[in-house]
Amino acid sequence: MKITAVIPAYNEEKTIGSVVLGARQHALRVIVVDDGSRDKTAELAKLAGAQVLVHPQNLGKGAALKTGFQAAKDSDIIITMDSDGQHEADEIPRLLEPLLKGDADVVNGSRYLNGNGDHETPAYRRVGQNVLDTATNISGKINVTDSQSGFRAFAGHTIPLFRFHSHDYTIESEMLIEAAKAGLRIVEVEISATYGEETHHKKNPISHGVSVLVRILQDMEFNRPLYYFTFPGLILVFVGMILGLKFFGEYLGGQMTTLLPTTLAALITILGTFMAFTGLILHSVSRMIWRVMGK
Known part of the structure; x- marks a missing residue:
């Protein structure tokens, strides 16, 4: 051998x-x-x-x-x-x-x-x-x-x-x-x-x-882009939509809504959507690369 x-x-x-x-x-x-x-x-x-x-x-x-x-x-x-x-x-x-x-x-x-x-x-x-x-x-x-x-x-x-x-x-x-x-x-x-002297x-x-x-x-x-981008992104989208629906419900009920909370809800939703799609794209690219490399 x-x-x-x-x-x-x-x-x-x-x-x-x-x-x-x-x-x-x-x-x-x-x-x-x-x-x-x-x-x-x-x-x-x-x-x-x-x-x-x-x-x-x-x-x-x-x-x-x-x-x-x-x-x-x-x-x-x-x-x-x-x-x-x-x-x-x-x-x-x-x-x-x-x-x-x-x-x-x-x-x-x-x-x-x-x-x-x-x-x-x-x-x-x-x-x-x-x-x-x-x-x-x-x-x-x-x-x-x-x-x-x-x-x-x-x-x-x-x-x-x-x-x-x-x-x-x-x-x-x-x-x-x-x-x-x-x-x-x-x-x-x-x-x-056996650790010798550091040189x-x-x-x-x-x-x-x-x-x-x-x-x-x-x-x-x-x-693992789905794990690190898509899943967290979907969570952010969910949180943003919940906040958005809450503020929208308050608006329909005649309550005053301030700009900051609604803007925050919109930004969270946009960020989550961006992360989710980024993860999907990276996942597709990585799979293509692994196929080309014969993995």
Whole structure:
């Protein structure tokens, strides 16, 4: 069985060698995608026995994974790992097991399954992680405990299903959402994580979390427009019409009505109508796009 490890890397000369050597114990091939590193990441990865693909400039983790998946498209299984040494290569068999048994199409390594790992993660990171997990779960209609994990395993037949629209760290959530929409079986297994020293090239965790959340919300709006536009719009139309009928009834009864309440009722009705039709249009457009993409 052809198992390939895909490792995106950016300025990880301190750890890439040991990560590659560990992955080689369980994978027939190890592909390191050097995403525009300014240090010796590529050289050390080659010395450790990896096939190295180089981006001339930093394009982001999503772009690096896309390059790696394209190079590994003939694999039976693809494993993804982070290049900073936080993942234990000895836990790769744990990710492979559900795939080999035929119980899963995608295996997500979770640092927080069964409540484990919480004490090792700074509180502010865990709060942000919970927000991202919730948003990812809502968007994909799934139930994962670690949506930002980079330690995963994918069955070979899933490779063509991933589009890699995101070029940055939002790719973690995107891949889970795409897997869910494609009807793939997602299974989580418990993993450990070792956090080293934060370095200057790592993205600020707050800006990272915000960018991921914004991308997920955009995806939710596009993929579930009826839920986020049409249904709320219909509620507003209903409220506006009730208010309008109330004021109209008062007018027929000879009561004085002021301009503000009637204007408010009209605006609510107009806004609701606009939202409802926007949702219907987006729903039609998204379905057309999914058909064209073969989803």
